Amino acid sequence: MEQSGTSTLLQGAVQDIASDVVSALRGGDHVRMSGTGAADDPEGHFALAAVRVLGADLLLPHVLFPTPPAPEALAVFRNTVEAFPPRADAAPTVRWSHWAMRRTLSRFDASSSGPLAGDEDAEPDAAWLDAATWQVLTHQLAVLAPLAVPGDDCAVARAARRRPVDVARGFVRAVRRRDWQQAAGAGRWLTLTEGVPDELGLEAGLDFVELMGGNDPRVALQVQAARVMRAAGALV
Amino acid sequence: MTDTRLMHTVGARALEWLWAHRDGFRLEPDVDPEVGFLERFKPVGELALICRVLFREGVAGSRQAELARKLLDHTWRHTLDGGRMLVRGQRIEPLSPIPFEVYLPYKELGYSEPEVERATVLYHRLDSWAALELDPTRRLGLSAFQRRFGLTPRMPETDIVGSTWLGRTPEPWTVSGHIAYDVTHTVFHLTDWGEHPDGLPPDIADYLATWLPVWIDDWLDLERWDLLGELLVVDACLPRPTLDERAWQGFAAAQQADGAMPAVRTMPEGEPDELFDMIYHPTLVAAFASVLATSRALSELTHAAS
Numbered sequence: 001m002e003q004s005g006t007s008t009l010l011q012g013a014v015q016d017i018a019s020d021v022v023s024a025l026r027g028g029d030h031v032r033m034s035g036t037g038a039a040d041d042p043e044g045h046f047a048l049a050a051v052r053v054l055g056a057d058l059l060l061p062h063v064l065f066p067t068p069p070a071p072e073a074l075a076v077f078r079n080t081v082e083a084f085p086p087r088a089d090a091a092p093t094v095r096w097s098h099w100a101m102r103r104t105l106s107r108f109d110a111s112s113s114g115p116l117a118g119d120e121d122a123e124p125d126a127a128w129l130d131a132a133t134w135q136v137l138t139h140q141l142a143v144l145a146p147l148a149v150p151g152d153d154c155a156v157a158r159a160a161r162r163r164p165v166d167v168a169r170g171f172v173r174a175v176r177r178r179d180w181q182q183a184a185g186a187g188r189w190l191t192l193t194e195g196v197p198d199e200l201g202l203e204a205g206l207d208f209v210e211l212m213g214g215n216d217p218r219v220a221l222q223v224q225a226a227r228v229m230r231a232a233g234a235l236v
Numbered sequence: 237m238t239d240t241r242l243m244h245t246v247g248a249r250a251l252e253w254l255w256a257h258r259d260g261f262r263l264e265p266d267v268d269p270e271v272g273f274l275e276r277f278k279p280v281g282e283l284a285l286i287c288r289v290l291f292r293e294g295v296a297g298s299r300q301a302e303l304a305r306k307l308l309d310h311t312w313r314h315t316l317d318g319g320r321m322l323v324r325g326q327r328i329e330p331l332s333p334i335p336f337e338v339y340l341p342y343k344e345l346g347y348s349e350p351e352v353e354r355a356t357v358l359y360h361r362l363d364s365w366a367a368l369e370l371d372p373t374r375r376l377g378l379s380a381f382q383r384r385f386g387l388t389p390r391m392p393e394t395d396i397v398g399s400t401w402l403g404r405t406p407e408p409w410t411v412s413g414h415i416a417y418d419v420t421h422t423v424f425h426l427t428d429w430g431e432h433p434d435g436l437p438p439d440i441a442d443y444l445a446t447w448l449p450v451w452i453d454d455w456l457d458l459e460r461w462d463l464l465g466e467l468l469v470v471d472a473c474l475p476r477p478t479l480d481e482r483a484w485q486g487f488a489a490a491q492q493a494d495g496a497m498p499a500v501r502t503m504p505e506g507e508p509d510e511l512f513d514m515i516y517h518p519t520l521v522a523a524f525a526s527v528l529a530t531s532r533a534l535s536e537l538t539h540a541a542s
Contacts, residue, residue, distance in 0.1 A: 135453065165446060172450045175409040197446055201407035208409075 013050035017058065018217035024061035025224040030070045031061055044076075051080040056100040056146035057221060059108065063149055064228050069108055081105050093143045095124040096156055100146045103154075126155035130162075137163060138170020142185030145222055148192055150229050157192075164195035171205065180213025184222030191226040203230070238484040240533040246488050247290075247526025248300055250519045253495030254283070255303045260512030261315045265324075274325050274334045279516050280311050281338035286524045288341045289429050293531040312347050319349025326355045331365055333378050340381050356385065366390035372399035373418045377425040384428070397426065402440060408447040413463060416451060420466040427473045430528045434475070441475055449478060456483045461490045462499040465521035472528035479529055487522070497522040 017033065024031045051058050058077055062069045069077070086098045102121055129137055137159075141148075147156050160167060167189055174183035187206040190196050206223050213219040261283060263276050287304040290296050296304065316322055319342070325335040336356045339349065359365045360382065370378065376396045379389035397403040401415055402422040411419070423444070427435045436444070448471060455464045464487055471477045491497050497518040498504065504514050 134449075169447070169450045172409040172447065173454060176411070176450070176454050199405050199407065199443060200409075205407060205409055 010046055010049055010053070013046045014053045015217050017047075017050050017054055018221050021054070021057060021060060022217050022220045022224055025064070025221070025228055029061070030067070031058060031073050033070070033073045033076060044079075047076060048080045048083050051076055052084045054146075054218075055097045056104040057225070059104050060146070060149070060221075060225060062108065063104065064225070064232070074108055077101070078105060078109060092124060092126070092128050093140055096126075096144050096147065099124055099154075100144070103152070123155050126159050129156065129159040134163070134166035134169045135173060138167055138174065138186050139182060141167060141170075141189050142174070142182040145185035145188050145225075148185075148189045148225075150192055150232065160189045161193055164190070164193045165197060167193065168196050168200045168202075171200065171202075175205065175209065178212070180209050180216065180219045181222070183209045184213070184219045184226075188222045188226040188229070191229050238479045238481045238529070238533070240530055240537075242488050243479070243484055243526050243529045243533065244295075244297075245526075246484075246491055247523045247530065248297065249491060249493075249495035250497060250523040250526065251300050251303045251307075251495070253492075253519055254516070254523065255307055256494070257508075257512055257516070258307060258310050260509065260516055261311050262509075263315060263321055265321075273328050274332055277325065277334050277338050279513075279520075280315055281334070281341070282517070282520050283307060283311060284338065284341035284345070285429060286520050286527075288345055289431075289524060290527045291345070292431060293527050295527060295531045295534055308342070308345060308347075312342055316342075319347065319352060322349060323351045323355075326352065330355070331359060331362075331368065333365075333368070333370075333381075336385075337378070337381055340385055344384065357387070360387050360390070371418075372396055372403075373401075373421045373425070376400060376422060380425045380428065393425070397422075397437065397440075402443075403437075405439060405443040408443075408450065411447075411451060413460070416455070416463055417466065420463075420470050423470045423473050429524075430469065430473045433473055436473070436475070444470065444474055445476065448474070449480065452480055452483045456486050459486075459490065459501045460499075461487060461497055461501075462518035462521060465497065465518055465525045468525040469521065469528055472525065472532045477529070477532045479533055484529070487525070491522060495519065 020032050023029065059069050059073065061067075081098070081101045084098070086095045090098075099121070106121075129140060132140060141156070141160055144156055147154060148160070167186055171183055171186040171190060174180075174186055184206065187202060187209060190200070190202050191206075196202060206226055210220060210223040214223065261280050263280075264273070267273055267275070287308050290300065290304050312318065316338075319339070322335040322339050325332070335352060336359075339352045339356075343353075375391060376393055379391050379393045379396060382389040383393070400418065400422045402419045423436065423440075424430070426437075426440070427433055433441075448467065452464065452467050452471065455467060464483065468480075468483060468487065471479065492503060496503065496515050498515060499518045504511065506514065
């Protein structure tokens with residue numbers, strides 16, 4: 001019982017923070033971090049865990065617009081990076097998600113160790129994506145959607161760019177299965193990718209995903225991120 | 237690519253079931269006119285179409301070919317009463333295309349009923365027959381059948397393709413079960429039921445090469461065997477079929493030991509006639525997919541060897 005209660009609280013905190021990010025993406029404002037000060041979380045555990053779930057996207061509005069984040073948001077972000085280092089046997093998506101947070105931190109945090117350097121900051125291996133079926137590739141990319149940022153290259157982004165048709169197939173599969181979060185994440189990658197078949201109708205497709213699944217702020221976040229990137233002429 | 241024997245076995249078993257349950261191909265001569273005498277012609281017409289594909293492709297074993305011939309003879313002589321039931325259907329509902337559509341594959345296989353042909357030629361002269369409000373895929377099929385019969389379709393097939401869902405190559409994530417059935421039949425008509433893969437316009441062939449694998453993946457996981465079977469036929473109609481191994485293994489595993497293929501998930505229960513009506517179609521589709529995929533697999537081997 002306690003576990004499921006904890007899980008519900010964490011999900012709630014993730015949703016709250018995702019809503020803040022969506023608001024900032026829509027308004028070009030700071031991420032307010034209203035979800036990190038819950039009265040039933042005096043130690044801030046949920047806040048850190050929730051930020052870890054959301055990953056680098058916490059500061060996405062400041063990457064896309066770009067503006068410096070509020071000091072308290074940056075502090076929570078830094079604390080999260082330090083609190084959840086990946087274990088040696090962590091899954092590739094966990095290692096990459098952590099890497100994405102470190103990269104974002106280095107962008108804004110003068111007190112961090114500076115530009116990514118050294119063993120800890122080296123890119124994890126991405127070979128597993130090249131061997132993945134289009135179904136698995138799309139699922140993994142959707143999990144790693146925070147890495148889909150214009151101009152920021154990495155091995156995961158290169159793997160996505162090499163297989164635009166496969167990711168487009170994965171988008172269709174996710175929509176058919178009403179997995180809106182996966183569809184939104186895949187659509188965000190496709191927004192940054194050349195060679196996507198025109199008939200996919202990506203822009204309307206993302207609007208459809210938002211219409212059907214946008215009540216979930218994590219879905220809305222991906223759709224809005226894609227919209228901002230497209231408006232900024234991310235691809236071309 | 238899938239083991240050819242696996243694909244072949246699905247069709248061989250399906251034909252055994254169809255032969256064992258041939259009495260299910262039945263008309264209802266005394267049906268209430270409000271229900272419609274022509275309602276029960278569909279299974280017979282589909283059987284004839286698929287048996288014709290089986291003879292055309294020439295990949296069936298001697299047992300399969302014998303069963304197909306016996307099924308055609310049985311349905312022509314008994315179900316259709318030597319073609320007279322088709323005449324009766326035309327008299328009850330003169331402008332319905334159904335009797336003609338059922339008749340055509342039998343004619344192509346050597347059966348004949350001159351009165352059906354006389355009526356067909358007459359109706360073809362009528363503006364009314366050309367004006368029937370059929371949906372575009374059905375209209376495409378009727379024009380294709382008229383061409384095969386030797387008539388010049390009043391609506392050329394090339395003019396109709398653009399009105400079909402597939403002809404517009406729309407957003408692939410909008411496909412539903414109903415749309416998917418329209419897609420499969422558009423492909424059947426454009427390729428003359430798999431005879432001419434080059435009958436698919438290149439943009440449609442490219443579109444299907446990109447998106448068909450997604451739909452196959454989806455309806456395989458949903459265990460919609462009837463639709464999956466039709467999509468496997470479409471795959472075998474493409475210039476470069478994938479003969480997807482995972483899909484074929486799932487499809488074969490869904491088939492019962494006696495050859496019956498459930499339409500959805502597992503076998504339904506019911507009285508024999510009800511059961512026939514629920515599963516004859518997926519079982520026919522299994523025979524169809526099997527013979528086309530086997531033929532394409534053997535062609536690939538021939539190309540590889542030459």
